[in-house]
Amino acid sequence: MPVHLLGINHRTAPVAIRESVVFEPEALLRALPDVLRIPGVTEAVIVSTCNRTELYAELEGDAGRRVADWLSSWHSLGEDVRRCFYTLDNARAARHLFAVACGLDSVVLGEPQILGQLKEAYRAAEEQSSVGPGLNRLFQQAFGVAKQVRSETGIGASPVSVAYAAVVLARKLFGGFNRHTALLVGAGDTIELAARHLHRQGIRKLVIANRSLSRAADLAAQFNAEAISLAELDERLAEADLVITATRANTPILGKAQLSEALRRRRRQPMCVVDVGVPRDVDPAVAELEDAYLYTVDDLETVIEEGWRSRRQAAAQAEQIIDFAVEQYERLLRTLDAVPTIRALRGDTEKLRDEALEHARRLLQAGRPPEEVLEQLAHTLTQKFLHGPSTRLRAAGEDTDTDLIAAAAELFGLEEHPARED
Secondary structure, three states, rough: OOOEEEEOOOOOOOHHHHHOOOHHHHHHHHHHHHHOOOOOOOEEEEEOOOEEEEEEEEEEOHHHHHHHHHHHHOOOOHHHHOOOOOEEEEEEEHHHHHHHHHOOOOOOOOOOHHHHHHHHHHHHHHHHHOOOOOHHHHHHHHOOOOOHHHHHHOOOOOOOOOHHHHHHHHHHHHOOOOEEEEEEEEEOOOHHHHHHHHHHHHOOEEEEEEHHHHHHHHHHOOOEEEEEEHHHHHHHHHOOOOEEEOOOOOOOOOOOHHHHHHHHHOOOOOOOOOEOOOOOOEEEHHHHHHOOOEEEEEHHHHHHHHHHHHHHHHHHHHHHHHHHHHHHHHHHHHHHHHHHHHHHHHHHHHHHHHHHHHHHHHHOOOOOOHHHHHHHHHHHHHHHHHHHHHHHHHHHHHOOOOOHHHHHHHHOOOOOOOOOOO
């Protein structure tokens, strides 16, 4: 059964348009059963994130246009939005889903978050019973491809954002975070991303300092962190093994004297300081301190460029894995095309078998010798099984249909055609 994809993403529409097609979680649970009411739609999964809304469906007949009409109606979309839609079918839809699962179609190449979002979308469809064998096969293969790409290419291993690069640099210094404390100064997007990366990598303790204590508290609540004000920096600085700063201050908020005193209280244990502020948040003279390791935005840019280069190389390897996966998917679809014929052949054969077996039982009950009944059963089965193919092959010979004769020879494993009788 054909797989159909209808979608809109960051490549085809700006956020002002994409946001009009988003499905909130509660709306998604209502939408999935409604999609199944479209004539010709038998299965459906809806993926809705900030960067894409994609509807995967198994269709009977030509229902693709009705799916687009349904999506437009659900969100009251105009023609200007519909022009941003893209549609893909079968192998092309599978290739797209595999690329999405691997992070190859993301704003940030190789980002892992989309795989979790795909799994959530699939689970939601399962809860609403809108997934059947077709989309189950497709999505399970997509999850397997993504796992293979992650394990074999390292596409997500290299930093490609300032926040991630800062965390990677610190990890190289400490070797891990399970015994360390991080102090983040600021509460903007960069600090939030840094907090998320550190939290995922098991930082022992996280402290967020900001001029607005309420903003710091809101951010800290997301990551089981502690919020403090900038006025408490001097008191708490010595606790930090890692300091990441990203504020909009016009003058440095951390000076050499402050860091020197903190290091003295730390008994010369090393401190990693990553300053991603522009203008800089940390006095450059801090780099002169023996146990302070100071990195700036310029240092991170080198790491990020190396990360992009590494991810582009990994993406090329991922494409090869996806190519092979698409071939497997196409082969599976071709196999499924033969299933109805195989099922019909088996059904007809079993019917002939049951009829012949019932006749043999009646002969035995009538007192006929078992050996005679077995011989007649074998003869009857052979004649019944071969009657249809033999009749068609004779007709093919009369019509010089050599293709059918050759196909029959291959189907029944006949290596050579019998010699023609005079």
